[in-house]
Structures are given as structure tokens and as C-alpha cells.
Amino acid sequence: MRRLAAAVLLLLLAGGIARAVEPGERLADPALEARARAIGKELRCLVCQNESIDDSGADLAHDLRVLLRERLKAGDSDRQAIAYIVARYGQFVLLKPPVEPATYALWFGPPALLALAAIAIALRLRRRDTSAPPAPLSAEERRRLARLLDEGT
Amino acid sequence: MIVELGHFALILALLLAMVQASVPLLGAARRKAGWMTLGQSTAVAQFVLVSLAFAALINAYVTSDFSVANVAENSHSTKPLLYKITGVWGNHEGSMMLWVFILSLFGAAVAWFGDNLPPTLRARVLAVQGMIGTGFLLFILLTSDPFHRLVPAPLDGRGLNPVLQDPGLAFHPPFLYLGYVGFSVAFSFAVAALIEGRVDAAWARWVRPWTLAAWCALTVGIAMGSWWAYYTLGWGGWWFWDPVENASFMPWLVGTALLHSAIVVEKRDALKSWTILLAIVTFSLSLVGTFLVRSGVLTSVHAFAVDPARGTFILLLLLVAIGGSLALYAARAPRLKSGGIFAPISREGALVLNNLLLCTGCATVFLGTLYPLFSDAVGGPKLSVGFPFFNRTFVPLMVPVLIAVAIGPLLAWKRGDLAAALQRLWLALAGTVAAVLIGFYVTGGGPVLAVLGLGLAAWVLLAAAVEWAERIRLLRAPWRESWRRARSLPRAAHGMTLAHMGLAITVAGIAASAWQQERIEVVAPGGTLAIAGYVLHLDGMTKLPGADFTADRASITVTRGGETVTVMHPEKRFFPLQQMATAMTAIHTNLLADLYVALGDSDGKGGWTVRAYWKPLVPWIWIGAVAMAAGGLVSLSDRRWRIGVAARARAPRGARPAE
Amino acid sequence: MKRALYLLPVALFLVLAGYFAVALRPGRDPSLLPSALIDKPAPDFALAGLDGTPGLSLASLKGQVAVVNFFASWCVPCRAEEPLLLRLAEQEHVPLYGIAYKDKPADAQRYLAQLGDPYRRIGVDESGRTGIDFGVYGVPETYIIDQAGHIRFRYVGPLTAETLERELLPRVKALGAS
Incomplete structure (x- = not known):
């Protein structure tokens, strides 16, 4: 029931078709607008899974786009504008999670895995390489071989 | 009445799947031929019964029988006929029916085309297919019955989500499932090989066509999904790193690795236990994807309606299927003898590099997709992992893949000569440099990374062309000679060239989006x-x-x-x-x-x-994907996969091409 | 050593399955977000009221444990929780305040006339800006603000009798007692 209600709610908020970045929202200053677009692409629309507010047609995404542009016009840096929204909605709005202890495994996991796997493969190949050419016979072995050959004849 | 017959057919199919899962396995252990051949007849019968059940469900949709709950919830009498039919798999229950329908199709196909397999191997492969079928038929019948009746029947249905009322729904899920489910055959072959305790070149030759077929379907399925998103979303995005997209992309990545490592098993008798592991992991990722999409543990635009009982059931299925096969792997794989040795710079070495990077890429996508869940489960912060993460981690991993894909085919087996390979690629190298310079000139120094991306695409495309031209001695020998060489070149070689060119075309399309x-x-x-x-x-x-x-x-x-x-x-x-x-x-x-x-x-x-x-x-993104799949199909038509024919093909015809 | 390497895949899978099992535990809804403002000062706001009635501001809530409910006349799930809100206000005597989120005063008025008005006072947040300051992402949302003006609890979605009894009321009582 709970989830059903949530689904209804999402539908209402999502409002259907793509209306991302409407003409009326845009800032007159192209440099400022470009910054707003770039930031908007990295902020998650909360009510529509996995879309940025820049791509989303949801009402809340529209409100956040307008708010973001107001902050930039008021002189906020990119970092300040993002912090303003994170303060209200939490880190969840960041499509690019910050690098911090809780996300070390996320950010450094793939390169660490690549390095480990590469080392493992290198070790294996080297072990095989060294095992490939047989070691020369020792003096004792040579004597035994000679003896065996003598006995054979 | 038809609906009840469909339900009944599905229950019968479950019983047959249980027989198929057990009797041939015992038969193979005790060398009883009759028990072993039972696997074939049950697989075919299971396919017939599941087809009947699926047809009954489609019929209920076409005739708008709203006394069936599934139809009432997802269809409407005014819907065009096409969407009445495709709406069958636009919901959880119906899409599971499509899933088991395709699974039973592959089971029957193994029974039909498996004449050249040793009887014990065939029996065991079919038994493992039967186990998978048992699991999923139980899942449908216990938690997701599509034939449930409503009393009283509503006057009309609730209709299909408008977003799904698109021709894309007719083709995208069937192809995707052909891919997902098709990998079950490779999985069954791997598990059967572990039971037998033997993996050899013949095994690799049997597995590869099934893997290729599934891979082609998955490639097309993913490309179609991306194209569908592109033309419906209204702003032209074509890939979002959404959990559900990732769920289809991960089996593709590992499946691609599997295709390449199976070549090494076939040609050089090496990488055996690794290839077995890849076969298990590829299908396991399909299963994990099913879990992610249908259990509600992740939120996604595409996810189906959620029911915790379903999630629990699929998790149990995962434990049995993945846990069981990996445990078997841990027990049996160490005893597989590893074969031919090779130097790091060799064809094998290049394929190992391909596997290393593709698998790390898959692990990256896996980590990014599931990290929010991991973080949440241990009480960490609620996080989003979106496209900026994947662009920064996954994309760099693919750069060396693209560089190597050009060089690998020019290296010899066992011990290659990198300098010589690069020398033969001088034309491709020159072309790439020219492409990059022209790119910078035309775009006015445009985004550097995008220009370099185009350069990589040119590199892969030209190198594939050069390699192919060298093989048939194009322009170096008379036309007639080149034509003869091209004809005698194995289809698999043509397929590889086409698929690698397709990859280059896709990369160019992606890079140019800048x-x-x-x-x-x-x-x-x-x-x-x-x-x-x-x-x-x-x-x-x-x-x-x-x-x-x-x-x-x-x-x-x-x-x-x-x-x-x-x-x-x-x-x-x-x-x-x-x-x-x-x-x-x-x-x-x-x-x-x-x-x-x-x-x-x-x-x-x-x-x-x-x-x-x-x-x-x-x-080009989709043209390239289609070319990749076409390359797979050309390779699939290679006569080498049809044993018996292979021996004949090898004999005459002059120069035997080096592969 | 070599043996252990072959055990690695199954071990990794079992860890993964453990995570999946935790993720499946009942009551976990991945679409729900915790508030970023828990135990932090509530955002300041001063909103106009409906049709001449006094509006709502943060300052006017200070000194008591207040429940603030975001609602809207266009929101279907809000209708479902309306009877519970009436009960909360009339039987439990909890100080309940309403914020009409992205709503026109006339529509909100009609909605309350139709379903009953459980709120002591109402503020109209026509622009939705106060909602954003609170981190509202879907109505209805219900907040508990303590005497010092700190947000202590947020609930997203329509309240049910169960969540009212188990989550909201005990918290209001505990905060009121302290």
C-alpha cells in the first residue's frame, strides 16, 4: 500500500513528457547559463530516478533549476550553489558522489582491482616462463645419465 | 478455458523440467543411454508446453479477456492490436513468461542441434537447463501467476503505460531476453564440464556458437533499448547508466570477454578454468540483473512493480544457481589441467588483456550500480551514483581495450612480435594521426577528449581494415588471388573484422556527441x-x-x-x-x-x-552495434562450428590461412 | 593458496547475497530519503495565510513541539491521510500546522472545506520555495519541529494509522516531556 501510494505520488510529480530546460527559465547571460546547465547535469532529480534536473520534466526539477539560476545570479560560485542544494536535500542529489571515506571503495575499488588482477596475471605468466626451459643437468645427473646410457648399450 | 489450459500446460512444463533436471544427470553418472536421451524429449516437450501457455496468455490479451487479472491490469480494449500483443511482456508476469519461453526454446535447440555432442555432456547440459527451468517455472507459478482470474471481471482494463505503447516494445525485450537467457546455455555447458571434469578444444567449439548467438541478440537488444530511449525521451539521450541498463550491460561485457577467452581454449587449450568461470559469471549477471529489476532493492525508471516475496524467491534462486555453480567451480576447477603456455606478448596475451579490462569494466559498472545499496545496507549515507562516476571510471578502462583491439589480431599465437605488428599497422597509425589532426582543424581544437575518441575509432577501424587486407593480400596480389583468399578465409575471421569495425563505428558515434x-x-x-x-x-x-x-x-x-x-x-x-x-x-x-x-x-x-x-x-552508435551483431552472425555461420564438416573443410583449398 | 583463489568467487557471491538479503528486509523502501536537516535548525519561513487568516512563520512555532504537514489540493495521497490528521489534531491535541505546497489559496481553501481543516494555522507556499528549503520532494510530508526550532523527524508519504501510532506520536510525546 505504502509503495503504491508512493508510485501515485511520483507519477503526479513527474508530470509526463520531457520539458527539461524551458525557454522561460534561461538566464540572459550565456556564460552564467552555461554554468547553470553544467551544474544542473550533475544534480539528481529527486522524484524521477536517475535523471538529472537538467533532463527532467518534473516540477521539482523545474523549481530547482530556477533556484540554481537565482543562486548563480546572486553571485554564488558553482561550489556554493551546489552546497546550497546539498544542504537541503543531502548528498543524494549529487550524481557524482564526493570522494570521502564512505566512498573510497567506490572510487578506488576499480583501479585497485585492475592493479591486483594485473599483478596476479603477471606473476602467473612469469612463473610459467621460468618453468618453461628445463634447468641444465647437474654434474651428478650427468654422471647417472652416462651410466644409464652405458648400461643400455 | 484456454487460460486454464495455459495454466495447466505451465504446471506440466514444470513437472517435465523436474524430470529433465534429474533423470539425464543420473543417466550420465550411470551411463544409461535411455535415461540420458530422456533429456532431449523432455526439453522439446517443455518447449511445446511453455509455448502453449505463452500462446494462451497472448490469446487472453488479444481477445481482451479482462477476467484475467494480468490482462485487466495491463491492457485495454481500445488499444491497437500490436500493443495488445506486445503489452504481454510489458509487465512483470508476462515478461517472466517470455523469459521461460526463450529458456525452453534454447533447451529445445540444444536437444535439436546437439547431435555432435558426446551423450553424457549433452545429457548434463540439458539437465542443468532443466534445473534453471524448474527454478523459473516455480517462480512464475508460486509468485507471479499470469493466469490468475478476477471475479467479477472488470468491464475494461487499466491500459498499458503510454511510454510502452511503442514499436520498441515489440523487439527490445525479446532480443534482450534472447541474450540474457541465451547465456544460460554457456552456463549449462560450463557446469556440465565441471561435472564431467573435462574441458578441451572440442568443448570450446561447442560453447562458442551458443555464446555468439546470445551475444548477438544481447548486442541488438541493448542497442534497441538505447535507440528507443533516444527517440522517445525528447532530448536525445541514449544511455543513462540506469541500474536496469547496467543490468543488461554487465552480462554483455563479461559475455564479450567469454567470447574471446573461449577462442584461446579452442586454439591453444589454455585459460580453461578462467573460461568456465566467465561462462558461469555471464549468466549469473543475467540472473542478478533479473533480481535487481524485479525485487525492488534498487530504484530505477524501468523497474517492475514490486513484491517482496518475489525478491526473496529470486534471491533463493540466485543462491542455488550461482552459489551452487561457483561452489562446484571451487571444488572441480583446480583439477582442470592448464594447457599451452604463452609469452605475455602474443595473441593469447592480447586476449588476456581484453579479458582483464572488460572484466574490470564490468566490476566498475557493478560497483557503481550497487554501491548505493551497499552504502545503505551498512547504514552509510544515501548516495547516488550517476553518469559522472561511470564516465570517469569506466570510459578510461575502455581506452586500452580499443588500442589493443587493433593490435591483438596481428600478433602470433604463443609468442608475438609487437614491433612487427606495429610496423604492419603503420598505415593505420598514419591514418589515425591524420584523422586526429583533421579533427582538431575542423572543430577548431574542439573538446580534446572527443577528438582523441574519434582518433581511437579511426585507429580501430583502420587497423581492422589493414589486418583484413593483409590476410587476403589486397593490392599486393592480383585481384583474382585476393578474391580466392577472401573466399577461403574462415567466416569467423570475416566476422571478427566486421565486429571490430562495428565497435569503431559505435565509438565514433559516441565521441561525436560532444x-x-x-x-x-x-x-x-x-x-x-x-x-x-x-x-x-x-x-x-x-x-x-x-x-x-x-x-x-x-x-x-x-x-x-x-x-x-x-x-x-x-x-x-x-x-x-x-x-x-x-x-x-x-x-x-x-x-x-x-x-x-x-x-x-x-x-x-x-x-x-x-x-x-x-x-x-x-x-553510428546503432549502426556500429548492428555491425557488431552482424559480425557475430557471420562468425556463427562458420562451418567450423558444425563438427564433421570441419574436417572436410580443412583438407583441400590450398593455403590454409593463419588465424 | 591456489585453492583459496578458486574459492574467491563463491565467497564474494555469498557476501553479495548477504547484502541483497539485507536490502530485501521488510520496510526498506529505496525511494525514501532521509532528511538532510534532522537535528538541525528548521529553515526560516514566513508565509501568508488563507483568505485573511494569519499566516505561518517559524518564529510563531517556537516554544512548542509542532507538527508541520506539507499538503496540496492536487495531491491524491494527501486525501488519504486527511482523516488521520483530523484525529491527530482533535483527539491527540497535537499542535498541527499546515503548509499548502505549490497550491493556489482558493484551491487549498476548497480542499479543506471539502475534507475538513485539521490545522491550527496554515501558510501558503505558492512558489514552493519553503518546500525546497525543507527538502520536500513529494507531498505529503510531515515534520516534527521541537521547542528550539530544530527538525527532529520527517515522514514522506501519506501517514497511516500504524505510522502515526508507532513513529509520530511517541516522538511528539517524548519531545514534549523533555
Whole structure:
């Protein structure tokens, strides 16, 4: 029931078709607008899974786009504008999670895995390489071989 | 009545699957031929029964039998026939029916085409297929019964989500499932080989065509999904790193690795236990994807309606299927003898590099997709992992893949000569440098990474062309000689060239998206909008009634330099039943670039928001994917896969090509 | 050593399955977000009221444990929780305040006339800006603000009798007692 209600709610908020970045929202200053677009692409629309507010047609995404542009016009840096929204909605709005202890495994996991796997493969190949050419016979072995050959004849 | 028959057929199919899962396995252990051949007949019978059940469900949709709960919830009497049929798999229960239908199809195919397999191996493969079938038929019957009746029956259905009322639904899920489920055959072969305790070149030759077939279908399925998103979403995005997309991409990545490592098993008898592991992991990722999409543990735009009982059941299935096969792997794989040795610089070495990077890439996607869940489960912060993460981690991993894909085919088996290979690629290298320089010149120094991306694409494309030309001695030998060589070259070699070229084309399409242009304006009828040298004239708007919607349709004449290029008709549709609007975009393509127009809202004063995009090379993304799949199909037609024929093919015909 | 390497895949899978099992535990809804403002000062706001009635501001809530409910006349799930809100206000005597989120005063008025008005006072947040300051992402949302003006609890979605009894009321009582 709970989830059903949530689904209804999402539908209402999502409002259907793509209306991302409407003409009326845009800032007159192209440099400022470009910054707003770039930031908007990295902020998650909360009510529509996995879309940025820049791509989303949801009402809340529209409100956040307008708010973001107001902050930039008021002189906020990119970092300040993002912090303003994170303060209200939490880190969840960041499509690019910050690098911090809780996300070390996320950010450094793939390169660490690549390095480990590469080392493992290198070790294996080297072990095989060294095992490939047989070691020369020792003096004792040579004597035994000679003896065996003598006995054979 | 038909519905009940369908239900009954499904229950019978379950019973047969249980027989198929047990008797042939015992038969193989005790060398009883009769028990072993039972696997074939049950697999075919299971396919017939599941087809009947699936047909019964489709029939209920076509006849709009709203006494069936599944039909009432997902269909509507006014829906066009096409969407009544495709709506069958537009929901959880129906898509599971498609899943087991395809699974039983593959089971029957193994029974039909498996004549050249040793009887014990075939019996064991079919038994493992039977186990998978048992699990999923139980899942459907216990938690997701599509034949459940409603009393009293509603007068009409609730209708299909308008977003799904698209021809894309007719093809995308079936291809995707052909891919997902097709990997079950490779999985069954791997598990059967572990039971037998033997993996050899013959085994690899049997597994590869099944893997290839599944891989081709998955490639097409993913490409179609991406194209569908592209033309429906209204702003031309084609990949979102959404959990559900990732769930299909992960098996593709590991499946691609599997295709390549199986070559090493076949040619060089090496990488055996690794290949077995890849076969298990590929299908396991399909299963994990099923879990992610249907259990509700992740949120996604595409996820199905959620029921915790289903999630628990699939988790149990995962434990048995994945846990069981990996445990068997841990027990048996150490005893597999590893075969031929090779130097790091060799064809094998290049394929190992390919596997290393593709698997790390898959692990990266896996980690990014599931990290929010991991973080949440241990009480960490609620996180989003979106496209910026994947672009920064996954994409760099693919750069060495692309560099190596060009060189690998020119290295010899066992011990290769890198310098010699590069020397033979001097033409490709020169072409790449020229492409990069031209790229910088034309785009005015455009985004450096995008230009380098185009350079990589040129590198892969030219290297594949050079390698192919060298093999048939194009331009070095008389035409007749080249033609003869091309004909005697194995199909698998042609397939590889085509698939690698397809990859290059896709990469070019992706890289060029950096140069897309966008114009979003409110335009009144009679007004114009200019983009990328084109002028869009909004001639007028008309209201059109549709089957179960009403549409606002724009008529936009596109001109370039005064000449009319085309007339485009983007629409905005409103579905009164669901109170939802969708955008029908209009796309004009010349295969080098798309002009993409979507209609937004009316401003109430006669003006309409028009969103116009110019997207250079974007069609290449899908053209390349189709070429990759076509390469797979060409390779699939290689006579080597049909044992017995292979021996004959090898004998005459002069120069035996080096592969 | 070599043996252990072959055990690695199954071990990794079992860890993964453990995570999946935790993720499946009942009551976990991945679409629900915790508030970023828990135990932090509530954002300041001063909103106009409906039709001449006094509006709502943060300052006017200070000194008591207040329940603030975001609602809207266009929101279907809000209708479902309306009877519970009436009960909360009339039987439990909890100080309940309403914020009409992205709503027109006339529509909100009609909605309350139709379903009953459980709120002591109402503020109209027509622009939705106060909602954003609170981190509202879907109505209805219900907040508990303590005497010092700190947000202590947020609930997203329509309240049910169960969540009212188990989550909301005990918290209000505990905060009121302290």
C-alpha cells in the first residue's frame, strides 16, 4: 500500500513528457547559463530516478533549476550553489558522489582491482616462463645419465 | 478455458523440467543411454508446453479477456492490436513468461542441434537447463501467476503505460531476453564440464556458437533499448547508466570477454578454468540483473512493480544457481589441467588483456550500480551514483581495450612480435594521426577528449581494415588471388573484422556527441528556429485523434540554404485513460547526423516550445552495434562450428590461412 | 593458496547475497530519503495565510513541539491521510500546522472545506520555495519541529494509522516531556 501510494505520488510529480530546460527559465547571460546547465547535469532529480534536473520534466526539477539560476545570479560560485542544494536535500542529489571515506571503495575499488588482477596475471605468466626451459643437468645427473646410457648399450 | 489450459500446460512444463533436471544427470553418472536421451524429449516437450501457455496468455490479451487479472491490469480494449500483443511482456508476469519461453526454446535447440555432442555432456547440459527451468517455472507459478482470474471481471482494463505503447516494445525485450537467457546455455555447458571434469578444444567449439548467438541478440537488444530511449525521451539521450541498463550491460561485457577467452581454449587449450568461470559469471549477471529489476532493492525508471516475496524467491534462486555453480567451480576447477603456455606478448596475451579490462569494466559498472545499496545496507549515507562516476571510471578502462583491439589480431599465437605488428599497422597509425589532426582543424581544437575518441575509432577501424587486407593480400596480389583468399578465409575471421569495425563505428558515434547543438525556443506558427545551418519553419499545428490518445501535431518545414530538406511532424500525445502525456519526436537523418525535433508545452498564447537538436554521427552508435551483431552472425555461420564438416573443410583449398 | 583463489568467487557471491538479503528486509523502501536537516535548525519561513487568516512563520512555532504537514489540493495521497490528521489534531491535541505546497489559496481553501481543516494555522507556499528549503520532494510530508526550532523527524508519504501510532506520536510525546 505504502509503495503504491508512493508510485501515485511520483507519477503526479513527474508530470509526463520531457520539458527539461524551458525557454522561460534561461538566464540572459550565456556564460552564467552555461554554468547553470553544467551544474544542473550533475544534480539528481529527486522524484524521477536517475535523471538529472537538467533532463527532467518534473516540477521539482523545474523549481530547482530556477533556484540554481537565482543562486548563480546572486553571485554564488558553482561550489556554493551546489552546497546550497546539498544542504537541503543531502548528498543524494549529487550524481557524482564526493570522494570521502564512505566512498573510497567506490572510487578506488576499480583501479585497485585492475592493479591486483594485473599483478596476479603477471606473476602467473612469469612463473610459467621460468618453468618453461628445463634447468641444465647437474654434474651428478650427468654422471647417472652416462651410466644409464652405458648400461643400455 | 484456454487460460486454464495455459495454466495447466505451465504446471506440466514444470513437472517435465523436474524430470529433465534429474533423470539425464543420473543417466550420465550411470551411463544409461535411455535415461540420458530422456533429456532431449523432455526439453522439446517443455518447449511445446511453455509455448502453449505463452500462446494462451497472448490469446487472453488479444481477445481482451479482462477476467484475467494480468490482462485487466495491463491492457485495454481500445488499444491497437500490436500493443495488445506486445503489452504481454510489458509487465512483470508476462515478461517472466517470455523469459521461460526463450529458456525452453534454447533447451529445445540444444536437444535439436546437439547431435555432435558426446551423450553424457549433452545429457548434463540439458539437465542443468532443466534445473534453471524448474527454478523459473516455480517462480512464475508460486509468485507471479499470469493466469490468475478476477471475479467479477472488470468491464475494461487499466491500459498499458503510454511510454510502452511503442514499436520498441515489440523487439527490445525479446532480443534482450534472447541474450540474457541465451547465456544460460554457456552456463549449462560450463557446469556440465565441471561435472564431467573435462574441458578441451572440442568443448570450446561447442560453447562458442551458443555464446555468439546470445551475444548477438544481447548486442541488438541493448542497442534497441538505447535507440528507443533516444527517440522517445525528447532530448536525445541514449544511455543513462540506469541500474536496469547496467543490468543488461554487465552480462554483455563479461559475455564479450567469454567470447574471446573461449577462442584461446579452442586454439591453444589454455585459460580453461578462467573460461568456465566467465561462462558461469555471464549468466549469473543475467540472473542478478533479473533480481535487481524485479525485487525492488534498487530504484530505477524501468523497474517492475514490486513484491517482496518475489525478491526473496529470486534471491533463493540466485543462491542455488550461482552459489551452487561457483561452489562446484571451487571444488572441480583446480583439477582442470592448464594447457599451452604463452609469452605475455602474443595473441593469447592480447586476449588476456581484453579479458582483464572488460572484466574490470564490468566490476566498475557493478560497483557503481550497487554501491548505493551497499552504502545503505551498512547504514552509510544515501548516495547516488550517476553518469559522472561511470564516465570517469569506466570510459578510461575502455581506452586500452580499443588500442589493443587493433593490435591483438596481428600478433602470433604463443609468442608475438609487437614491433612487427606495429610496423604492419603503420598505415593505420598514419591514418589515425591524420584523422586526429583533421579533427582538431575542423572543430577548431574542439573538446580534446572527443577528438582523441574519434582518433581511437579511426585507429580501430583502420587497423581492422589493414589486418583484413593483409590476410587476403589486397593490392599486393592480383585481384583474382585476393578474391580466392577472401573466399577461403574462415567466416569467423570475416566476422571478427566486421565486429571490430562495428565497435569503431559505435565509438565514433559516441565521441561525436560532444559536438551536438541544441536550440530550445518558443515558436508560434509562422515562426522559425535556426540550428546547425538548418532553418525550421513551424507551418502550423493540428489536433489529431489517435486510437487511445489525442495528439497535437506540428508541421515543420526544414530548409537549408533556401532549399527544402524535409517536413517534420513532432507530436505531443495525451492519453486520457492514464492522464499522461508523451512526446513523439521527429528525426531526420542523413546517416552522418540527426536533426531531432521534439515538441514541448504550449505557452497558451499560440506559441509552442520547440526543442531542436543537431546530433552529428549519432546514428553510428546503432549502426556500429548492428555491425557488431552482424559480425557475430557471420562468425556463427562458420562451418567450423558444425563438427564433421570441419574436417572436410580443412583438407583441400590450398593455403590454409593463419588465424 | 591456489585453492583459496578458486574459492574467491563463491565467497564474494555469498557476501553479495548477504547484502541483497539485507536490502530485501521488510520496510526498506529505496525511494525514501532521509532528511538532510534532522537535528538541525528548521529553515526560516514566513508565509501568508488563507483568505485573511494569519499566516505561518517559524518564529510563531517556537516554544512548542509542532507538527508541520506539507499538503496540496492536487495531491491524491494527501486525501488519504486527511482523516488521520483530523484525529491527530482533535483527539491527540497535537499542535498541527499546515503548509499548502505549490497550491493556489482558493484551491487549498476548497480542499479543506471539502475534507475538513485539521490545522491550527496554515501558510501558503505558492512558489514552493519553503518546500525546497525543507527538502520536500513529494507531498505529503510531515515534520516534527521541537521547542528550539530544530527538525527532529520527517515522514514522506501519506501517514497511516500504524505510522502515526508507532513513529509520530511517541516522538511528539517524548519531545514534549523533555
